[in-house]
Amino acid sequence: MKSLFKSLYRKRRKNESLIKYLMWIVHLWLGLLSSSVVFVMCITGCLYAFKNQIIDLYNKDMVYITAGSQVSQTPDQIQTGLLKNGKELTGLLIPDSKNRSYVVSYRENQLDKSSYYNQYTGKILGQAETGANQFFEVVLDIHRNLMMGNAGRQIVGASVLIFCLLLISGLILWLPKKLKFLKQGLTVKLKAKFQRVNYDLHNTLGFYTFLMLFFIAVTGLYVTYPWVKNGLIVSLGGSSIDRIAEEKSGDDPFGGLLKDMLQKQDEKKNLKNTASASIDKILELSNKQLPYTAVTSIELPNKENPRYVVIKTNTQNFLGMMLPDEITFDKTGVFKTKELFSDKPLNKQFTALAKPLHTGEIMGLPSVILYFIVSLIGCSLPVTGFLIWWHRFKKGSGKMGAGS
Numbered sequence: 001m002k003s004l005f006k007s008l009y010r011k012r013r014k015n016e017s018l019i020k021y022l023m024w025i026v027h028l029w030l031g032l033l034s035s036s037v038v039f040v041m042c043i044t045g046c047l048y049a050f051k052n053q054i055i056d057l058y059n060k061d062m063v064y065i066t067a068g069s070q071v072s073q074t075p076d077q078i079q080t081g082l083l084k085n086g087k088e089l090t091g092l093l094i095p096d097s098k099n100r101s102y103v104v105s106y107r108e109n110q111l112d113k114s115s116y117y118n119q120y121t122g123k124i125l126g127q128a129e130t131g132a133n134q135f136f137e138v139v140l141d142i143h144r145n146l147m148m149g150n151a152g153r154q155i156v157g158a159s160v161l162i163f164c165l166l167l168i169s170g171l172i173l174w175l176p177k178k179l180k181f182l183k184q185g186l187t188v189k190l191k192a193k194f195q196r197v198n199y200d201l202h203n204t205l206g207f208y209t210f211l212m213l214f215f216i217a218v219t220g221l222y223v224t225y226p227w228v229k230n231g232l233i234v235s236l237g238g239s240s241i242d243r244i245a246e247e248k249s250g251d252d253p254f255g256g257l258l259k260d261m262l263q264k265q266d267e268k269k270n271l272k273n274t275a276s277a278s279i280d281k282i283l284e285l286s287n288k289q290l291p292y293t294a295v296t297s298i299e300l301p302n303k304e305n306p307r308y309v310v311i312k313t314n315t316q317n318f319l320g321m322m323l324p325d326e327i328t329f330d331k332t333g334v335f336k337t338k339e340l341f342s343d344k345p346l347n348k349q350f351t352a353l354a355k356p357l358h359t360g361e362i363m364g365l366p367s368v369i370l371y372f373i374v375s376l377i378g379c380s381l382p383v384t385g386f387l388i389w390w391h392r393f394k395k396g397s398g399k400m401g402a403g404s
Contacts, residue, residue: 094295311324315364
């Protein structure tokens with residue numbers, strides 16, 4: 001017991017600042033307390049990073065097709081073909097690659113379904129296999145709450161919060177006293193003994209991934225804790241929910257939403273017996289408003305929303321990030337709204353991208369690979385940190401055994 005206590009505490013060293021000494025204590029205790037949960041979060045994050053790619057691979061016979069010299073069917077032709085087979089088209093996802101199949105959403109026998117569709121042959125290829133999806137649902141459940149419901153969610157939230165403190169305290173501990181020691185903190189001596197290599201891996205890899213891991217952790221807290229969400233929104237120029245409630249009364253905060261709802265109700269009533277514009281026409285109009293090639297989703301008018309909704313994923317920016325632009329038309333094809341991602345205030349941009357920023361999907365495969373590597377390093381930090389402590393503990397036990 002005495003050796004355990006000795007491994008968790010040491011006296012302040014000569015010329016060691018009080019801040020660094022306290023950071024050492026905090027880093028050690030909080031690290032041991034949260035290491036197992038942090039490891040689980042990072043390993044499940046590694047797995048979840050490749051969700052879309054693995055699901056596509058799992059369904060490769062339906063996802064990837066050969067274009068050849070064939071001409072792709074138009075959305076109107078797809079709608080007509082489905083209707084002949086008793087399927088009412090409700091939505092369409094058009095990829096930006098000719099060698100990927102469309103995804104059609106339709107209503108059949110009062111049930112909503114979604115299937116891969118060969119746009120060249122007019123053949124429904126089938127629905128996505130559920131095996132991969134079920135696997136990632138389990139991974140996500142573990143990542144969010146350790147499969148323990150709300151109690152697990154709180155444990156995960158507290159552990160991620162501790163992880164943020166560990167990253168900050170680790171950075172403070174890493175900072176060299178003098179500039180000449182900087183190289184030592186940026187390299188790993190692979191030819192040294194195991195304990196030295198392990199120590200260098202913990203310090204050096206922790207430093208290199210600090211910003212990314214901290215960002216991933218904070219975006220995770222954004223989902224878990226309302227106070228973190230409010231804090232981030234306010235820091236990005238928005239207003240917190242509490243402040244909006246205090247400063248505005250009645251329906252003022254929801255004035256725009258209420259107006260939009262009333263307009264849609266009028267459209268349902270006035271255009272009830274009016275023929276719908278063709279999907280081809282809607283796609284043509286949207287391409288004039290958003291003149292670039294991109295993954296495009298089209299949602300047809302329905303009972304809840306009487307408008308066509310077209311969303312194009314814009315990647316024409318410096319980093320190639322996938323940013324959604326949205327445009328809507330009424331049932332007859334009259335332009336209604338246009339919402340460009342670039343026109344949104346910073347706080348709303350962050351809100352819209354919180355999930356892909358957290359998972360690494362924001363720039364497609366390159367960012368997914370980057371997030372995977374960073375998450376893998378995140379997995380290693382609790383392990384290398386524990387081994388540093390374990391060596392200290394065993395060393396203390398050995399000395400006590402020799403003394404007795």
